[in-house]
Amino acid sequence: MPRISLETTTGSENFAYTITTPTDTSTTEIVQGLPTVLFLHPVYIGSAIFHPIYADTRLRRFNLVAMDLRGHGWTTAKVEDTYGSEVAAQ
Structure with missing residues (x-):
C-alpha cells in the first residue's frame, strides 16, 4: 500500500x-x-473494507481512492489529545 x-x-x-x-x-x-x-x-475498521468494491465494474469506471485514517492500517499519523473533527477534516 503506497x-x-x-x-x-x-x-x-x-x-x-x-x-x-x-x-x-x-x-x-x-x-x-x-x-x-x-x-x-x-472507526476501528481500516480501508481494507473497501477492497471488494474495487471489483464492481460499475464503480471501476471512476478513480477510487481509499485511505487509512489516523491510527488505522498502515497510516502512521498520530492521534493526540488535540485530535478532533477540525484536525480530521484538514
Missing part, C-alpha cells in the same frame, strides 16, 4: 492509501479527467 507524507497541523504525517482506476487495481496516480470517489472508513 503512502504519502503530508504536513498537517500536528506535524509531518504518513498516510497509507489505495488508488484503483478502470485499468489498474492498485496504482499511485488517478486517471486525469475521470471523476474520483473518495472512500472514508468508519
